[in-house]
Amino acid sequence: MEQRRVERRSGVALWRQIADRIRQDISAGLGDENGRMPTEMALAERFGVNRHTVRTAIQALVQEGVLRAEQGRGTFIQRQRRFAYPIGPRTRLSEGLAGQAHERRSHMLGHAYEQATPEVAKALEIDVGAPVLRLETLSEADARPISRARSYFDAERFRGFERHFIETGSITAAYRAFGVEDYLRRSTAISARHAGSDDLEHLQLSPGAIVLVALGLNIDGDGRPIQYSETRFSADRVELQVSMPD
Amino acid sequence: MEQRRVERRSGVALWRQIADRIRQDISAGLGDENGRMPTEMALAERFGVNRHTVRTAIQALVQEGVLRAEQGRGTFIQRQRRFAYPIGPRTRLSEGLAGQAHERRSHMLGHAYEQATPEVAKALEIDVGAPVLRLETLSEADARPISRARSYFDAERFRGFERHFIETGSITAAYRAFGVEDYLRRSTAISARHAGSDDLEHLQLSPGAIVLVALGLNIDGDGRPIQYSETRFSADRVELQVSMPD
């Protein structure tokens, strides 16, 4: 086993480095068949730190729901499945998680009519300062928050879009009210960063958690841009699956 | 502009959070045409912290080579741009960064012949325990490390692959020596996590940095799996670009 050390004086607390490492090792399949973790003493020795420091890390992971500690018995991995979120020409949130989750839903956190920033204007191919609708949404699967999205629509074309979305809970259905029967994902740019305070709250993450950020552009049947969105996924709960057409 | 705050009691020191944010903002194109940064006072106010804290963050970035501070004049951006790495059916490292970097190269850090783990065996459609070649590589663009990859090949079919790779520095060329004229990317799974110490070293990152992880499977012209790989990209320097065929 490769022995990776924790770094002192790095600006990242030891307990957080250890928590990140353990979380990562769990994704890689650490733990015996019962999901039992090594003892606190063993972990402390392995990382070269005091037992208290390991305990702080474990407490953070218990808080996240990754581990479960039982006095006198040990610490166990709390089984969590990672959702595979497909990204492709026909990317749709509702279908994406079909078959993986029993219950899934999206709801709107808020909306606003604003003026297009240069970035948004360029993506939607409208003028800078033109009216756009900004939609803030949260998606859940099996009662666990999965993603947090901010979407922009051309307000000239889609004024009142938010009301249809609230009624149906579906972007696809809301589009139909505006005569858009079909749409495609033209491009997606994927990056990653630490979760901001907004994500920490809505995605129920702990400070230091990582979010995958997908910048996407949807186009209608005529190839015109209709939606520009930034979606943040909890990196612990989701992986993005890019599949190629055969 | 959305104002994301720095978090106290997160196990990540404020100065490091601020350093991460600044580095990220620079990738996104912060700074005026001369590369001048806002003053320390302005940054302190923006992040809601003391000026000393901002100074600590700036010193860390100067140490990394991201910023350059000149007494009496100000702080300036040293270099830095974010590469867009395309992912699609014809994903190839060498072509991926064409046009974005003047100089790019891959080199091998090491190789080993091993027995296939269940994960690798399943991906390559061979038996568990069958011999596989593991290749550890590092890719650079304009003298900056971009990605770190671990690839597995069926050793029955590709024994000696590493010698051809060393000679040519190209996966595509090495394939040709084994009669594989063309290959496709069948699937890519993207996730993100904190960089491990191996990545910190090879990708020249600081503790707490984030890496994008792409698990990919390549197939030959007959649809048979030929390469299973895990590639880690520095999230600060690369974004993954998923483009759809028209």
Add this chain to the structure above:
DNA sequence: AAGGATTTGTTCGTATGTATC
């Protein structure tokens, strides 16, 4: 059933790092 060993939980104290003013 008893008791020792193991493992997590808690409480002291002390030193150092981080951040503010």
Add this chain to the structure above:
DNA sequence: GGATACATACGAACAAATCCT
């Protein structure tokens, strides 16, 4: 630079729950 407050990390001991012989 110095004073102050809080977070982080270590050390030692003990308590509580569980396991095993």
